[in-house]
Amino acid sequence: MVPHLTTALTGPLLALEQHILDSQPRIEQWFRSKWQEYNAPFYASVDLRNAGFKLAPVDTNLFPGGFNNLNKAFLPLCVQAAMSAVEKICPVAQRFLLIPENHTRNIFYLQNVAQLATILRHAGLHVRIGSLLPEITAPTVLDLPDGQTLTLEPIRREGDKLKLDGFEPCAIVLNNDLSAGIPEILQGLKQPIIPPLHAGWATRRKSQHFSAYDQVSTEFSQIAHIDPWLINPYFASCGKINFHERHGEECLAAAVDELLKDIREKYREYGVKNDAFVIVKADAGTYGMGIMTVKDASEVTGLNRKQRNKMSVIKEGQQVSEVIIQEGVYTFESINGAVAEPVVYMMDHFVVGGFYRVHTSRGQDENLNAPGMHFVPLAFETSCTLPDCAAGPDTPPNRFYAYGVVARLALLAAAIELENTAQ
C-alpha cells in the first residue's frame, strides 16, 4: 500500500521525478564523488514533504529513532550498510556501548533501540545498552511487545573511559540527540563517540544544516537540470529571540514577511493556488515542540501568553532563543484520507528504508512530527534503490528512488555541516 498523491498539480513533481530518473547515472556518479570528499554520518533519518509540485527535506535527524518502523525485509540492507559504516568510522571495534534517549516508558522508542542493537549485532558487534538516567543503578530489563526484552545498564566512568559491569566498549554509539546539553559523563572521553558530540542539538543548528543544503541542492540542480527550489525550502534565521519578553518579534515578522513574498512568487511561477506558509521553529532541538505554522507576518507579533509559552519550551525544558523560519511545504500525500509524510532512513551513505508517518487529525500544512502526535508508521513497501526507468515516474519504485535521492542530498548537507562545525 502506497499513499496516493492527492494534488491536481502533479505535473512539476512528475517532471522532477522524471528528471531525476533520466539523470540517474549522472546523479549517482555525483554522489560517489561527493562521498569521496565528505564522510557520511553514521546514520540519519530525513523527514520529507511531498507537495506534488515540490519534494523537499524539512528536518534531518542525526540520531534516528524509528528503525523499528522499517520494513523487516530491509534488515539485511541495514546490516550491510552498518558494516560499511563501522568499517569506515571504527574498524577495530568489537564492542559498542549504545546510549539511547532517557525514555523508559516510550515503547515505540524502546523498540527502535532494540532494533538498532539487533542491526549492530548482526553486523558483528557486541552491543550493550547504557543509560544516562540516574535511576538506572542496576541492570533493568524492560519488556517489549514482541516478547523481546531490552536491558538498560548503568554507565560507569573510569578515568576517560565509559564502562558497564564486565564490559569495556571500544566505541560509544549515541542514539541520544543531546537536547539537554552534553552530559559531563560524555565529555573528554577517550573512546570514539559515534556520531560525534557536535552532531547533538547542544551545538547543532538547523540553519547551519540548511545553509549546507542550499549549497548541495544548488549544485545538484545543475546536475539534474532542475530549479533548485523544487527540492529546497527557503529559510531564514533570526538571531536571539525571547518569546516571553517579546524580544526579536519584529525581526521575526520581517523575515516571515520576506519569505512569504518569495514563496508566493514561486507559487505564481508554478501556478500553485494554495496559500504560502512558513514554519517557525527552534533552530536547535527536535521533537517538534515550539513549532508554528504562519501564513501572515502579523501572526508572529500578536502572540498570546499560551502561544508564547508553547514557543518558548522545547524538549527537556530548553528555552528557545534562536529560531529558524522555513518555507512550509505542503504534504499532498495521503492514505485513506490521512496525511502521510515520508521519512527516509540511511546508514553510512546508503538508503536502508523508510516509512510514512500517517496522521488522520493533522492538516496538509502542519508538522507531523509534533508533541502528542501518535502517527501510524507505514513502512515503505519496496527499496529506494530500485528505480525502474521503463515504468512511469510516479510508480512506487521510482517515487521511492526520488525520496532516496532527496534524502541523500540532506545527508550530504549534514556531512558538510558536521565538517564545518567540527573543532
Place this chain on the structure above:
Amino acid sequence: MVPHLTTALTGPLLALEQHILDSQPRIEQWFRSKWQEYNAPFYASVDLRNAGFKLAPVDTNLFPGGFNNLNKAFLPLCVQAAMSAVEKICPVAQRFLLIPENHTRNIFYLQNVAQLATILRHAGLHVRIGSLLPEITAPTVLDLPDGQTLTLEPIRREGDKLKLDGFEPCAIVLNNDLSAGIPEILQGLKQPIIPPLHAGWATRRKSQHFSAYDQVSTEFSQIAHIDPWLINPYFASCGKINFHERHGEECLAAAVDELLKDIREKYREYGVKNDAFVIVKADAGTYGMGIMTVKDASEVTGLNRKQRNKMSVIKEGQQVSEVIIQEGVYTFESINGAVAEPVVYMMDHFVVGGFYRVHTSRGQDENLNAPGMHFVPLAFETSCTLPDCAAGPDTPPNRFYAYGVVARLALLAAAIELENTAQ
C-alpha cells in the same frame, strides 16, 4: 525450503558453526581489518561443499554466472554492494560496457547477464552489452523467458579504447573468464577492466588461489579457535602433465597417494567412516570439464583412452597441462533425496545471496558443476548476514551465516591471489 543435512556426523560441523557464531564479533573485526589491507574483487561466487564434519570452498569464480539464481528479494542488497564496488574501483564511471561469455543460446547464462546489467543499472550506471563473438556484427536482440530482451552489440576498438555505436564506456566489466586466452581486442586498453585481465583463466591458477586460502584459513582458524582442516581442503599441484602422452602420471599418482594418506589420517581423527577421495582437475579453467574423482592412486595411472581424452580438454578446447589435486569434500546436504551444493555470491566484500545447485543424478562425492549438468537452482531463502545467536547453530540463518563466512575467506584468498599475480 532448506536442504537437510543427511549425516550422522553433524557433531563437528555443529561445533564448527557454533565456534563461528560465538566468534562473530572477532571474525567480523578481523574481516574489517583484512579489507583495509586487501582490495576485494569486484564480484565472485564460491562453491562450497558441506560434509557435515567439514565446510570448505572448492572453487572460487571471479566471473560469476548465476546472478539470475539468487533470491529476488536480495536485489537491493546486490545493488547496494554494487554501489560500494563501483565506488571503490571506478568512482568516476557513468557508462559500463559489459562483456559476457560467448554464449548466445544458453538461456540460463543470458538471464545471468540480464540480471547483472539490471543490478548495475539500479546502481546508477548506463550499461550496454558488447559481444566478442565475430558473428555479432549488428545489435542482436535475444529473447529471455521472462519476456525481457537482451541486446548484444558489436564491439569496436578505436586506438586504445573500446566503443559501441554511440557509446563510449568509462570502464569495462568482464563476465567472461578468458578461458580461451586474452583476446587481442582487450589487450593494452586505456579503459579500466573490471575484474582485471589477470583474474581470467588465461593467467589464473587454482593452486595459487588455494595457496592464498591456506594462509587465510590458517589465520582465521586461530581467530575462531578451530582446526583449519575443518574449512580447508588439502591440495597439491603437479607441474606439467600430458594425459595423451602419459607424461607426469607418476608425479600425479604420488601426489594423489600422499593426499589420500593425509585425508585418511584426518578422517580417523574425526571418526569419519567414509572413503577418502581426491578431485583431479585442471589448474586453470572452469566449467568442470576434465574433473576426476579418485579414491586410489592406481586410478590415475591406468587411464584408458576415453578417460584421457576427457581429462585433456577443458572449456574452449584448451589442453590441460597443469592439474591440481584437491581433497574431495563430501556433500552431505540433500533436498528430496537430491544432492545440494551451496554457491555463495559476493559483490565487493559483501555476501549478497546464494543458491543451492540441486542435482538428482549425482553422488555425494562428485562435482556438481560439471558438463551436461543441469542442476536446479534453489535460492537461499534468507540472507547470509542475519546470524541468530539465540537459535541453534544449524538453523537456516546460522548455517547461511557460516556459508557466508567461509565464502568470504575464499574471497579474501582471491584478493590476495590477485594482488600476488598483478604485474
